Each structure stands twice: as structure tokens, then as C-alpha cells.
Amino acid sequence: MKEGLIQQFEGYGEVARDIEVCRKYGIDYTLEKGSVEKFINRLHPGRMTLRVADIIEETPLDGTLRLVPEDGYLPPFQAGQYITVSLETGNIRTSRPYSIASPPNQTGYYDITVRRVKDGLVSHHLLDGVKRGDVLICSGPAGNFYHNPLIHDRSMVCIAGGSGITPFMSMIQEIVDCGLDREVFLFYGSRTLEEVIFFSRLEAIAGRFPNIHFHPVIEAPPEEYEGLKGLVEGRFIRDVVGDPAGKTFFICGPQGMYDFCVPEIENLGIPRKKIRTEAYAPAAPVSNQPGWPENISPDDRFEIRIKDGKVFSARAGEPLLMSLEKEGIFVPSECRSGQCSRCRVKIISGKVFQPTGTPVRRSDRRYGYVHSCVSYPLEDLEILI
Amino acid sequence: MSDYDVIVVGAGNGGLGAAVTLSRKGLKTLLLERHTVPGGSATTFCRGRFEFEVALHQLSGIGTPDNRGPLWNSLKKLDVLDDLEFIEMKDLNRIVIPGVLDITLSTDLSSVMEELGERFPREKDAVSRFFKLVYSYAFELYSYFTNPAAGADAVPLVKRYAFKTAQQVLDEFFEDPVLKAVFGAYWGFLGLTPNRLPFSYLAILFFSFIEMKPCHIMGGSQALSNALVNKFISHGGTVRFNCAVNRILVKNGSVAGVETGEGDEITARYVVSNASKVSTYVELLDREHVPDEFLKEMSIKTPSPSGFCVYLGLDCEPEEIGITAATNTVMNSADLSDNQYNRMRALDFDADTDMAGFSCYDVADSRFSSEGACQVSLLTLKYADPWLRLPPTRYYAEKYRCADAMLTLMEKVCPGVRDHIEEVEVATPLTFMRYLATPYGSVYGFNQYAKDSLFMEHSRETPVEGLVLAGGWITDCGFETTIKSGISAAGTIMRSLGAER
Numbered sequence A: 001m002k003e004g005l006i007q008q009f010e011g012y013g014e015v016a017r018d019i020e021v022c023r024k025y026g027i028d029y030t031l032e033k034g035s036v037e038k039f040i041n042r043l044h045p046g047r048m049t050l051r052v053a054d055i056i057e058e059t060p061l062d063g064t065l066r067l068v069p070e071d072g073y074l075p076p077f078q079a080g081q082y083i084t085v086s087l088e089t090g091n092i093r094t095s096r097p098y099s100i101a102s103p104p105n106q107t108g109y110y111d112i113t114v115r116r117v118k119d120g121l122v123s124h125h126l127l128d129g130v131k132r133g134d135v136l137i138c139s140g141p142a143g144n145f146y147h148n149p150l151i152h153d154r155s156m157v158c159i160a161g162g163s164g165i166t167p168f169m170s171m172i173q174e175i176v177d178c179g180l181d182r183e184v185f186l187f188y189g190s191r192t193l194e195e196v197i198f199f200s201r202l203e204a205i206a207g208r209f210p211n212i213h214f215h216p217v218i219e220a221p222p223e224e225y226e227g228l229k230g231l232v233e234g235r236f237i238r239d240v241v242g243d244p245a246g247k248t249f250f251i252c253g254p255q256g257m258y259d260f261c262v263p264e265i266e267n268l269g270i271p272r273k274k275i276r277t278e279a280y281a282p283a284a285p286v287s288n289q290p291g292w293p294e295n296i297s298p299d300d301r302f303e304i305r306i307k308d309g310k311v312f313s314a315r316a317g318e319p320l321l322m323s324l325e326k327e328g329i330f331v332p333s334e335c336r337s338g339q340c341s342r343c344r345v346k347i348i349s350g351k352v353f354q355p356t357g358t359p360v361r362r363s364d365r366r367y368g369y370v371h372s373c374v375s376y377p378l379e380d381l382e383i384l385i
Numbered sequence B: 001m002s003d004y005d006v007i008v009v010g011a012g013n014g015g016l017g018a019a020v021t022l023s024r025k026g027l028k029t030l031l032l033e034r035h036t037v038p039g040g041s042a043t044t045f046c047r048g049r050f051e052f053e054v055a056l057h058q059l060s061g062i063g064t065p066d067n068r069g070p071l072w073n074s075l076k077k078l079d080v081l082d083d084l085e086f087i088e089m090k091d092l093n094r095i096v097i098p099g100v101l102d103i104t105l106s107t108d109l110s111s112v113m114e115e116l117g118e119r120f121p122r123e124k125d126a127v128s129r130f131f132k133l134v135y136s137y138a139f140e141l142y143s144y145f146t147n148p149a150a151g152a153d154a155v156p157l158v159k160r161y162a163f164k165t166a167q168q169v170l171d172e173f174f175e176d177p178v179l180k181a182v183f184g185a186y187w188g189f190l191g192l193t194p195n196r197l198p199f200s201y202l203a204i205l206f207f208s209f210i211e212m213k214p215c216h217i218m219g220g221s222q223a224l225s226n227a228l229v230n231k232f233i234s235h236g237g238t239v240r241f242n243c244a245v246n247r248i249l250v251k252n253g254s255v256a257g258v259e260t261g262e263g264d265e266i267t268a269r270y271v272v273s274n275a276s277k278v279s280t281y282v283e284l285l286d287r288e289h290v291p292d293e294f295l296k297e298m299s300i301k302t303p304s305p306s307g308f309c310v311y312l313g314l315d316c317e318p319e320e321i322g323i324t325a326a327t328n329t330v331m332n333s334a335d336l337s338d339n340q341y342n343r344m345r346a347l348d349f350d351a352d353t354d355m356a357g358f359s360c361y362d363v364a365d366s367r368f369s370s371e372g373a374c375q376v377s378l379l380t381l382k383y384a385d386p387w388l389r390l391p392p393t394r395y396y397a398e399k400y401r402c403a404d405a406m407l408t409l410m411e412k413v414c415p416g417v418r419d420h421i422e423e424v425e426v427a428t429p430l431t432f433m434r435y436l437a438t439p440y441g442s443v444y445g446f447n448q449y450a451k452d453s454l455f456m457e458h459s460r461e462t463p464v465e466g467l468v469l470a471g472g473w474i475t476d477c478g479f480e481t482t483i484k485s486g487i488s489a490a491g492t493i494m495r496s497l498g499a500e501r
């Protein structure tokens, strides 16, 4: 019916001719089969198969795994980003994020440097159970902790603690390898001198490049130690960098370090937006977090009921994601620090603890969605996965 | 016995509209979405203290309390109105050509005519004649589609303007290129420059925004997507996130189910695909199930542009940096010809020739961001091609270079904006490709040239019995239309089931 009408519209002839031509010379969409996935995978593969080419002992506590791609291709990343290693250990299918310690200009391999964590699950497995030649399944690079040239100053004050040096190693190496116009003041807090990862490499770089300044800060130094001692205090920063204005601050380390350093830096007159922190899940015990209810101990147990599924008991002090994994229930995860919402689940009933500042969408909150990697049961729960 | 009555592939607006309707009718429905959250384009993401809106700049079709629009009626059918709060925008658009023009159009017809009459006194009458045309044309369109039997002569304006481009009509009414640019500026919402865009779309847009007012959704478009999923679940629907569909399974010419990325096979009698038409036909269905005629029909269509978007979290109130309207367009000149069109094909952004739009929702409602903060989404349309040719190692550098140039353009209207950026995220055509899985990262489905426009007979038939499409690739783009397409897809299935019984 309408077909008959449009033929009477002004300009119909031209439109009809257009259609004729396009039918002749149109687009053969079948030629593009697979291309979307191919293009996405060049930048953001969901999954990479990496082989351990080398294992380098860094300190008594740390080892570096050098990972090469099975298919010869590694996606680009921004210095400071991490990959997430998925694996099964002790019958638990789980994952852990590790910052890439090698620089982005090193396109042949990714280094991840793993620190042994007391009572940890995965770090021991990676350091003791993985051999050269083994294969690791990893996510593509991700994360928001990097120098963003749009808003970050060319002069960076970097504060690392423990294994938190890894993103900075990548950044610094990139700066010197690629001759980037940037300046780095690195304060590296460590319990002992022996535990400083990359010590000799960092010293060598700082010796050769005037734009890289390296200042280890040792909590329990040997008697004769002449460098900075204790924790990374604001006055150290002021003494070394002079006027802190016009600089962007980057912190990556254990939670205690944020609690201590962020106020120190703010006291130097630095606005909060100039202080970038890498996100970590709260340190155990989570009950030390502000807002944790007094009447609940991390060792209390609650019943978790999965809608149309299993019922099991979980510790209050353990992230819901981890409890699920221990029960053999797979929930995808990536950052494991509340940032990416990969591990999102819906709480149908019951209450969970979520550290303040966890970036959960407002409408997710409204409908009970939480990021299970940073959610801790405070009551019996019914959840939907 | 199938596992499900219906499987919906993709939780974009189209998929959600279908899923909620089907589950409400009691059909056992499974919704599968690749991403971690529902919505497709209609999502938000968090950085620091900001929750960024991905897509929605202006929502059409909500209407006012005494004049409810089509989207309101759709959402009423879906029973989610109680879960949502709409914020009416006070302005249509602020259009700036630095040094030449800075005009803010309100959403009220007589005020718009006044504002334009004041700035373009010599064309005051032409402005009112133009709006008269827009309105009469919109009414005629309505009668044309509701009562085609009345014939072409019952709709003389449609007969005359249906196949005209927006530029042809603007040229017919106006002299001043700057005035034409004021009307043409909205092309960014439609994907084709005025010299290519059918007049109908521009007319519908102005009619709809002025009559029914542009809105925003409290909590962003994610609030809508989440409300729909919530409704779906409450009707007994099952949803799985992080679950891509790799194939639509076909048996004897009919849908049999889907195969997921994890390799699971799930059976169903019907499949609604909210994936793009291109991926549905080329990726999800095996070639043998798609007769050539379907590919031929699709071959005449061209994919719409993708986008380049800079999301800004600012540590100031909008007015501190001169943001006075929620919706803004910044152009360097009144030239909206193929020069602009061709710029969409370039990789780079040129702050001295190109144009961009930006939205600041906090102007419409200060609750949008936290106290003392606001967010801006700065968008220009770009084709993906040059980004696909770019070596991956250069990706990040180019991304920042383009974003930097976009900020330079924005500074022409908002001096000092750079000093207030607390969080920034940049989306390139490859980002849209990644999150929407559309070919070439297209954000508006197929381009809508006259030959593809609303007047042409669009067959709803798909190559496989039991497969129905929903979303922006089978209808005009936008929230209003894609949600409606989902409801219609569900209707098709209900009818088919009814016919069976």
C-alpha cells in the first residue's frame, strides 16, 4: 500500500535509482566476518595464553615471572596497568591481578613481579608451583593507574610500598627508554633494605638519568644506613622535591601506606585530585575498616544461599567472591579491588559490608548489586549470580 | 522440550524492551549479555567520585504531565515508570560559533522563535514559517502512517518534502548560513550532515523535543537499564551477564537455540537478537542459513559513524567555567557541508575546523554529581576506519592527542576547563566497538539516507523462523525507538504463538 504511495513523492525517482546502484555496488558484510572480535582482541583481549619464559629471583620475598605470548602477540598497555592471572590452586579456581612491571615499549614479554604474601593463596603458587615453560591464562591489560597526559603533570612524585613498586618500574623504564619528557621522584617505602625490589636497577637508572630520582625509605634499616628512614613522610617529600605544586602524586602500596601518606601529602597543600592511588582490596582483617560493625567478628560465619543453587557458610571477614570460589562457584573477576564491576552479583536479601568509596553505580546500589570482590557478609544472604 | 521459550541476545534497549514484555506475558525467557552490566549504550561507568553517562544526551518521547509521549507510554507498558525519575531540560541546545554566534534555544516554541528572531531579525518571518512547516509536517507524517489509505494527496507536505534533505529545506527557507547552521547543528544526533540527512528526521527531532521536551534520567541511563532488568527478574526472567552468544542454532530452518562463548548450548523456540543486524546475519547465523537476498537487502545500507567521546569529571560547578546549558554544540564555522562529513573519516580532531557537542547534566539537575562537582560528556562523530588501520602500539598516543584537541575546542567556550579536570576517560571508535560489539563501532545503526528512511518498506522478516530482531539496526536510533522495537519484537513472538494456538 505505502509502496504505491511513495512513488508519488517528489524525488522518488532519484531514491529508486540510488537503491538500484547500491544493490549493485553495495557492501558485502560477510567479508567482515570475525573482524570486530579481531580488532577488539588486538587491544583488549578477554583472555591471553602466556608462557613463563623465565623466573627471576628479585629478593628473598619476590620473584619476577617473564611471560611471553603463545601466539606471538601482546596488546599494548599503559605503564601502570595490570593483568589478571586466572588459575586453579588447591582445588580453587580463582584469579589475581598483577601490575605489569616491564615497560609498554617492551613488546616481546610482560614481566609480573610477585611478592610472597603471608597466608596468601596464589602468591605462593606462582612463586613455588609455577615452572619455566608453564602456561598462564591472563586477562588483557586493564586498570586506571597510569600517567594520563591530559591531566597529569609532567613531574610525578611516586610513592611505592612493597610490591607496589611494579607499576612505577614500568613507568620509569618507559620514560628512560623512550626519552619521555617527564620527571619522577620515587619514594620507595620498604620494611628492610633487602626487601627493596629492583634496588640496583633503580639506582643505576637514577644515576644515569637526571630526570629520575630514587629515594628508598626504610622502616627497619641497618644501623649505619644513611638514607631516609621510617615511613614516607611529607617532610621527606618537601625536602627532596622542593615546591610540591605543579606535580602529580601517585601512590601504590599496602593500605596502611595510603592511610598514612595521603594525609601527609594533603598537608603539603596538594589537592586530592592531584593524588592518584592504585586501588587495592582492604587489607585483612577487614574489621579494621571504618564502618565495620562492632558486633561482628571477621570469624563469624553466615549462610549464603544462591538463588536456585547451593547453600553454604562463609566467613564475614572474607570477600564474598573468595567464598564463592572456595565453594567451586565461578564468578568472573578482574581487578579484585572493587573497581571494574566484573564480579557484580545481586544481593536479594541480607546485608554486606562494602568499604566506603567503592565505585558502585547508583542504580546498582538501589537494586542490591554489589562488587563481590569487596563485599563481606554481615548477615545470612540470598544472592543471585 | 526447549530450555526456554525465548532467548534474548543482548541487554541493550531493544533486548530489554523485548525481555520485559515477554517475561510479563509469562514466557520463560533467558537474557544473555556480553558485558557485566545491562544497557549496551544505555550504561554508566564509575571513575573516582563520578558516575559517567555513556550515551544519553537528551531523551526524547517522555512528554509532559498533560502530554505524555511515546516513550512514556512504552515505559508504562513495561511497568517501570515508578522506578524512574525524569528531569526535564530547560534548554534545547546552546550553539556556539566562537566570535560569530552564541545562542541558547529554549524548549518552548514561542521562545525559540523569539530568540531566533532577535538574533536574525531579517529572517524572523522565515523562522516562524519554518516551524509551521515542521509542525504541519509532523502531523501529516502521523496521518500518513496511521491512515495510509487516504492517499498521497492527503499529505501534500509529506509528498513534497519526504525525500528532500534537511539542507534543501533550510536553503528554501533561509538566507543566512549561520541561521541554517543553528538548525543543522543537531545533525550530530542523527549521524548524517544536513546535506545528506532526510529532512524528516530533523523535523521529527525539533517537533518532538519542543512538544515533548528533552529529558534526562536521574542516575543516568543505567537507572533505566537496571529498572528494566529488575522488572524482568521479578517476572521470573533469567539473566546472565558476562555471557556472549557465539552462534544462533538453527534446525530445519527454525531457531533451535544459541551457543554461548563458553560453548554451552541452550535451546529455545525463539531468539530475539539485539546484536546488530550485521553481526546477527554474519557472525551469529551460519552462512548457509542466510539466503543471499537478505545479504543483498543489507548491502545497500551503510554503517553509521562511531564516536569519539571525552568524559570529564570536573571539580567545579558548571557556571564557574561558563557552562550555562545542559546541551551544547560548538562549531568553528557555519559550514555543515561535506567538509564536516569528511572530517568524520579522519583520525585526528582539528580544534579549528571540527565540531563537537557536549552535555553537562548537572545544569539540568545539580544532584547529578556530588557537591562542588559536575560531569561533562564531550562527543564528536568519527568513523572507525582510520582507527582500525592504526598500529595498536600507537593507540594510546593518538587517543590522547585527539582528546586534547577536543578539549582545546571546548576551551573556546569554557576557558579554564582544563584546570578543573579531576577524572577523565576517553572513548574512541574502538572503545564503542568493544563495548557495543557493533561493526565499525557504529553508534546509530545503519545510516538513514532517504533510501533507508522511514518511508521505505522495511521487511521485518528474518532468514530463520523464530528469529526476531530488536534495536537500533532495524529502526531509527535513539532510546525511544529502540525500546519500542523491543516491545514490537515481543509482539511478533506473541502473535506467532497465538497463531499456533
Ligand SMILES: Cc1cc2nc3c(=O)[nH]c(=O)nc-3n(C[C@H](O)[C@H](O)[C@H](O)COP(=O)(O)OP(=O)(O)OC[C@H]3O[C@@H](n4cnc5c(N)ncnc54)[C@H](O)[C@@H]3O)c2cc1C
Residues within 6 Å of the ligand: A082, A096, A097, A098, A099, A100, A112, A113, A114, A115, A116, A117, A118, A119, A120, A121, A122, A123, A124, A143, A163, A164, A166, A167, A278, A279, A280, A281, A284, A285, A317, A318, A335, A336, A337
Ligand atoms: C591492581 C592490582 C595490582 C597488583 N599488582 C601486584 C604486583 O605487581 N605484585 C604483587 O605481588 N601483588 C600485586 N597485587 C596483589 C595481588 O593481586 C595479590 O593480592 C597478592 O599476590 C596476594 O595474593 P594471594 O592469593 O597470595 O593472597 P590472598 O589469598 O589473596 O590473601 C591476601 C591477604 O589476605 C589475607 N588472607 C588470606 N586469606 C584470608 C582469609 N580467609 N580471611 C582473611 N584474610 C585472608 C592474607 O593473610 C593476605 O594478607 C596487585 C593487586 C591489585 C588489586
Ligand SMILES: Cc1cc2nc3c(=O)[nH]c(=O)nc-3n(C[C@H](O)[C@H](O)[C@H](O)COP(=O)(O)OP(=O)(O)OC[C@H]3O[C@@H](n4cnc5c(N)ncnc54)[C@H](O)[C@@H]3O)c2cc1C
Residues within 6 Å of the ligand: B009, B010, B011, B012, B013, B014, B015, B032, B033, B034, B035, B038, B039, B040, B041, B042, B054, B055, B056, B057, B058, B059, B060, B243, B244, B245, B246, B274, B275, B276, B279, B307, B309, B379, B435, B436, B437, B443, B444, B470, B471, B472, B473, B477, B478, B479, B480, B482, B483
Ligand atoms: C555516544 C552515544 C550518544 C547517544 N546519544 C543519544 C541521545 O542523546 N538520545 C538518544 O535517544 N539516543 C542516543 N544514542 C543512541 C542510543 O543510545 C541507541 O540508539 C540505543 O541505546 C541502542 O539500543 P540497542 O537496542 O540498539 O542496543 P545497544 O545499545 O547496541 O546494545 C546491544 C547490546 O547487545 C549486546 N550484545 C551484542 N552482541 C552480543 C552477543 N553476541 N551476545 C550477547 N550480547 C551481545 C551488547 O553488549 C549490548 O549490550 C546515543 C548513542 C551513543 C553511543
Ligand code: FES
Residues within 6 Å of the ligand: A332, A333, A334, A335, A336, A337, A338, A339, A340, A341, A342, A343, A344, A371, A372, A373, A374
Ligand atoms: S573484580 Fe573488579 S570489581 Fe570485583
